[in-house]
Amino acid sequence: MVCFYIVGDDLNERILIVEGITDKKKINKVLKTPVEILCTHGTLGVERMEELILDHNLDHRPVFILVDEDDSGNKLRKQLTSELPHAAHIYVDKAFREVAATPEHELARALLSHHFQVKPVYLI
Secondary structure (H helix, E strand, O other): OOOOOOOOOOHHEEEEEOOOOHHHHHHHHHHHHEEEEOOOOOOOOOHHHHHHHHHHHHHOOEEEEEOOOHHHHHHHHHHHHHHHHOOOOOOOOHHHHHHHOOOOOHHHHHHHHHOOOOHHHOOO
């Protein structure tokens, strides 16, 4: 297996932002190595967004956004993009709509495309 490294991206500093706890559980099932995952539980108010940015040093870390392909997910993605323009976006197929409903092998491929280490069993 070939390993990819992104210049300036410390893999231990990566942070993944998702909507809910079921998304987090599904992603943790697929990941081979631990990654800090933040749940927003929907769109964020100004104060909560500021807290997340400061508490997790998001302005100075590699941030990845993986949210549902629905109206609320798109609204959250837009909000996060405006506050964290350096964040990379990971998308699930619109046919599945939700991260939690995405088959593990599809989720593994999406994460692998952004150089996350995933369990080989999901790379079928």
